[in-house]
Amino acid sequence: MKKIVIAIVGPTAVGKTALSLEVAKKLSGEIISGDSMQVYKGMDIGTDKIRPEQMQGIPHYMLNIKEPKESFSVADFQKQVRYYIDYIHAKNKLPIIVGGSGLYVQAVLYDYSFTKAKRNIEYTKKLEEQVTKEGIEPLYEKLQQIDPEQATKIHPNNHRRVIRALEIYETTGKTMSEHHREQQNTPLYDHHIVGLTMKRQILYERINKRVDEMVETGLVEEVKSLYLKGYEHTEAMRGIGYKEFIPYFKNEKPLQDCVEDLKRNTRRYAKRQFTWFKNKMDVKWYNISPDVKHEVYEKILTDLAGIV
RNA sequence: GGAGGGGUAGCGAAGUGGCUAAACGCGACGGACUGUAAAUCCGUUCCCAUCGGGUUCGAGAGUUCGAAUCUCUCCCCCUCCA
Numbered sequence: 001m002k003k004i005v006i007a008i009v010g011p012t013a014v015g016k017t018a019l020s021l022e023v024a025k026k027l028s029g030e031i032i033s034g035d036s037m038q039v040y041k042g043m044d045i046g047t048d049k050i051r052p053e054q055m056q057g058i059p060h061y062m063l064n065i066k067e068p069k070e071s072f073s074v075a076d077f078q079k080q081v082r083y084y085i086d087y088i089h090a091k092n093k094l095p096i097i098v099g100g101s102g103l104y105v106q107a108v109l110y111d112y113s114f115t116k117a118k119r120n121i122e123y124t125k126k127l128e129e130q131v132t133k134e135g136i137e138p139l140y141e142k143l144q145q146i147d148p149e150q151a152t153k154i155h156p157n158n159h160r161r162v163i164r165a166l167e168i169y170e171t172t173g174k175t176m177s178e179h180h181r182e183q184q185n186t187p188l189y190d191h192h193i194v195g196l197t198m199k200r201q202i203l204y205e206r207i208n209k210r211v212d213e214m215v216e217t218g219l220v221e222e223v224k225s226l227y228l229k230g231y232e233h234t235e236a237m238r239g240i241g242y243k244e245f246i247p248y249f250k251n252e253k254p255l256q257d258c259v260e261d262l263k264r265n266t267r268r269y270a271k272r273q274f275t276w277f278k279n280k281m282d283v284k285w286y287n288i289s290p291d292v293k294h295e296v297y298e299k300i301l302t303d304l305a306g307i308v
Numbered sequence: 309g310g311a312g313g314g315g316u317a318g319c320g321a322a323g324u325g326g327c328u329a330a331a332c333g334c335g336a337c338g339g340a341c342u343g344u345a346a347a348u349c350c351g352u353u354c355c356c357a358u359c360g361g362g363u364u365c366g367a368g369a370g371u372u373c374g375a376a377u378c379u380c381u382c383c384c385c386c387u388c389c390a
Contacts (some may be wrong), residue, residue, distance in 0.1 A: 035346085036344095036345060036347085037346055045338055046346090047346080051338085069311095071343095072343095072344090072346095073345090074342080074343055075342095075343040077341080077343095078343090078371080093346065101346075102341085102345075103341070103342075103345050103347095107342070107343090108344085110340055110342095110387075114342070114343050118343070119343050119344085120386040130371075134347095152341080153341090154340090154341090154349085155340080155348095155349055156356075157348095157349060158340090158341090158342075158348060158350080158351075158384040159348080159349085160348045160349080161340095161341075161348070161349075161359065163373085164342095164344090167343095168343095170341095176342080179342075180342070181334075183342080184343095198378075200337095227335080235344055235347085238344075238346075238347065239346045239347090240347095242346085259326090264334085265346080272345090273346090275338080275339065275340080276340095276345090279339080279340090280341080
């Protein structure tokens with residue numbers, strides 16, 4: 001029998017954290033963050049990370065496990081989280097994955113296999129340089145030759161994915177399509193995905209407001225301290241809430257403009273999250289709004305109680 | 309009253325006789341995604357529509373084979389001088 005795993009997904013600022021605490025309390029669960037940025041230490045305000053005093057004694061995993069200068073990937077996430085799922089079950093508790101990083105959650109729940117296609121930074125770098133010099137065409141044509149199937153799925157402008165497809169072939173001798181064919185995309189767990197959704201306009205207002213609050217709470221200082229540590233070019237600093245302030249520190253843009261950029265990027269991110277969860281995962285959606293929050297919580301708790 | 313500047317699609321803003329239903333940005337909406345994923349990338353956005361068609365660039369009238377672009381009149385807006 002497959003192990004039960006609950007996942008709570010949805011766009012940023014929709015209220016996943018608050019819900020997760022309710023679910024964990026009610027169902028004797030423990031929480032695993034399904035978030036690609038909250039793994040980093042010192043990135044608290046910008047990622048809207050839950051603070052220890054808010055956790056109500058519920059164990060949280062996958063938070064603050066990396067230094068901002070370290071790299072972190074889906075594969076790392078997958079491995080770690082699967083470990084924690086077993087660990088939590090061994091304690092007779094219910095694992096609850098809470099987060100908005102679609103691919104990450106997906107990779108845990110299904111038999112995504114990354115192991116054979118480790119990253120090859122040097123080769124990637126080489127290809128990136130080639131693109132700078134000669135444009136993407138030669139590489140895209142190469143991809144069309146070795147893996148025409150994959151080539152049709154990747155837009156040439158998406159350099160990163162063109163390069164990755166080539167990188168996989170270089171590293172493993174197999175094409176990306178072949179790797180995909182070896183996978184069934186079957187679920188590994190008896191998972192139940194709760195999706196929180198909200199009227200777009202309300203969500204966007206919440207996002208704008210939350211960004212202002214973050215700035216008031218000291219976001220700029222948080223980012224600055226990372227910037228001063230020389231983390232400008234790290235993966236972590238590419239997160240929303242961080243990269244937007246770099247022009248300000250460099251005196252290239254007024255602070256207020258950076259804040260606006262941040263709001264805009266967050267809104268756009270929320271939209272992308274919707275797209276992913278809507279089209280990639282079997283989510284049971286619950287429409288929430290500030291005034292019916294508790295009723296929706298009740299409904300979710302009842303539904304989940306019937307499952308576990 | 310005098311001297312200038314301006315009115316372009318939801319907004320900002322290019323264009324200054326044909327290649328323009330009109331760049332670009334924002335906003336809005338949709339989509340892709342298998343080791344950077346809070347990343348990276350694609351599409352739609354005057355109206356109707358499948359091709360395709362119909363109306364646009366403050367309003368009206370002209371010049372021209374052809375105008376957002378030239379001329380005239382009118383209506384608004386802004387800056388400066390009174």
